[in-house]
Amino acid sequence: MRSVLKAHFLKMSLNITSPGLPQGTYKLRPLRLNEKPRFTSNIFLVFIGMMLCFFTVTAEAATREYWIAAEKVEWNYAPSGQNLIRPNMGLDVWGKALVYEKYRYIQYTDNTYTTQVEQPMWMGILGPQLHAVEGDSIKVHFLNRADKPLSIHVHGLQYDEDNEGADMKGSGAFVKPGSMFTYHWEVDSDSAPGPNDPSSIVWLYHSHVNAVTEVYDGLIGTVVVTKKGMARASDDPRPKDIDKAFTTLFLIFNENDRKIVESGQNEAYASPEEAEEGNLKHAINGFIFGNLQGLEVEQHDRVRWYLIGLGTEVDMHTAHWHGQTVLNAGKRTDVVELLPGSMVTVDMIAKTPGNWLYHCHVADHITAGMNTRWRVVPKR
Numbered sequence: 001m002r003s004v005l006k007a008h009f010l011k012m013s014l015n016i017t018s019p020g021l022p023q024g025t026y027k028l029r030p031l032r033l034n035e036k037p038r039f040t041s042n043i044f045l046v047f048i049g050m051m052l053c054f055f056t057v058t059a060e061a062a063t064r065e066y067w068i069a070a071e072k073v074e075w076n077y078a079p080s081g082q083n084l085i086r087p088n089m090g091l092d093v094w095g096k097a098l099v100y101e102k103y104r105y106i107q108y109t110d111n112t113y114t115t116q117v118e119q120p121m122w123m124g125i126l127g128p129q130l131h132a133v134e135g136d137s138i139k140v141h142f143l144n145r146a147d148k149p150l151s152i153h154v155h156g157l158q159y160d161e162d163n164e165g166a167d168m169k170g171s172g173a174f175v176k177p178g179s180m181f182t183y184h185w186e187v188d189s190d191s192a193p194g195p196n197d198p199s200s201i202v203w204l205y206h207s208h209v210n211a212v213t214e215v216y217d218g219l220i221g222t223v224v225v226t227k228k229g230m231a232r233a234s235d236d237p238r239p240k241d242i243d244k245a246f247t248t249l250f251l252i253f254n255e256n257d258r259k260i261v262e263s264g265q266n267e268a269y270a271s272p273e274e275a276e277e278g279n280l281k282h283a284i285n286g287f288i289f290g291n292l293q294g295l296e297v298e299q300h301d302r303v304r305w306y307l308i309g310l311g312t313e314v315d316m317h318t319a320h321w322h323g324q325t326v327l328n329a330g331k332r333t334d335v336v337e338l339l340p341g342s343m344v345t346v347d348m349i350a351k352t353p354g355n356w357l358y359h360c361h362v363a364d365h366i367t368a369g370m371n372t373r374w375r376v377v378p379k380r
C-alpha cells in the first residue's frame with residue numbers, strides 16, 4: 001500500500017498549530033467601561049485564529065493516491081489441490097476444474113505500473129484495499145490492461161457523475177483496453193463510520209461496465225474509511241485501536257461459460273448438471289475447501305473483520321467463527337448475515353488459542369467448500 005500526502009501542508013500546519021504556550025490556566029480580562037477596545041490586536045487575533053482553523057482542517061485532509069491496473073490472470077480456487085478441511089472427502093465435483101481465466105485489480109507503486117504492491121496471502125482474489133480518513137480525498141489512476149472495457153465503481157464515497165464509473169456516464173464508466181482514467185472520490189462524513197460503527201468501516205468497489213459479469217470476473221476490491229482522529233498517523237490511515245484486520249468476501253463465483261485453463265487439474269464432468277454445479281465455486285476470497293490461508297492472529301489481539309457479500313439469489317451467506325464471538329454494531333454474535341452487496345465490519349479480541357473453522361453456515365455452501373480456518377496463536 002502506498003499513499004501520497006500533501007506533506008508541505010502538514011508540515012506547515014504542525015508548526016503553526018503548536019503554539020508552545022506553557023501549561024496553566026488563562027483568564028480573559030473583561031474590558032472596563034471606559035476602556036477603548038484594541039481593535040487592531042483583536043482583529044489580528046481573529047485573523048490568527050482563522051488561519052489556525054484553516055491549516056488545522058487542511059492538515060487533517062490528505063489526498064491518498066493509488067495506481068491500479070485491471071489484468072487478465074489465471075486463478076486457482078484450490079492451489080493445494082486438496083480439501084484442507086476434510087481431506088478424505090476430496091474436492092468432489094468442484095475439484096474437476098480449478099484454474100480459470102479471470103480478471104483482477106492489481107496495485108502498483110507508481111505511474112510506471114511496473115512494481116506490484118504485494119498483498120497478504122489471505123486477500124486472495126480481492127483487489128487492493130484502499131485506505132482513507134474521514135475528510136480525505138482518494139485519487140485512483142486506473143489502467144485497463146485487459147481485453148475489454150472496464151471501470152471502477154465505488155460504494156459509499158462521494159463522487160460526481162464523471163467519477164461514478166458506471167451507467168455509461170463519461171469515459172470513467174467505460175475505460176477501453178490500453179486506456180487510463182483517474183477517479184476522484186471524496187471521503188466526507190457521509191462516507192465515514194456512523195454512531196453505531198467501529199472506528200473504521202469497509203466499502204466495496206467493482207467494475208461496472210457489465211457489473212454482473214465483471215464481479216464474477218474477479219474485479220472486486222475494498223476501501224476502508226477511518227473515523228477522523230482515529231488514524232494511526234498522517235501517513236498511515238488505518239485505525240489505531242486495532243491490531244489486525246482481515247477482509248473476507250463470500251461469493252459463489254459462477255464459472256459456467258468461462259474458459260477453464262487447460263493446464264489446470266481438470267477432469268471431464270460426468271454430465272451437464274455436474275458441470276453446472278462444479279463450475280459454481282463457493283469461495284471465500286476466491287478460495288474453496290480451506291485453501292484460503294493466513295488468517296492468523298495472536299492471543300489478545302484486537303481484530304477487525306471486514307465482511308463482503310456479493311453474487312445472486314443463492315448468495316445468502318452466514319459467516320461463522322468457531323472459538324470466538326464478535327461485536328456487530330454493539331450486538332454480540334458469532335454469525336453475521338451477508339446478502340449480495342453487503343458490507344459489514346465487526347470486532348473481536350482473540351481469546352482462545354486454536355486453529356478454528358471459519359465458514360458459511362448455509363448447509364449447501366458448507367458441502368460445496370465455503371470454509372476455511374482462522375488461527376489464534378499464543379502471544380509471542
Ligand SMILES: [Cu+2]
Pocket residue numbers: 250315316317318360361362365370
Ligand atoms: Cu454461503
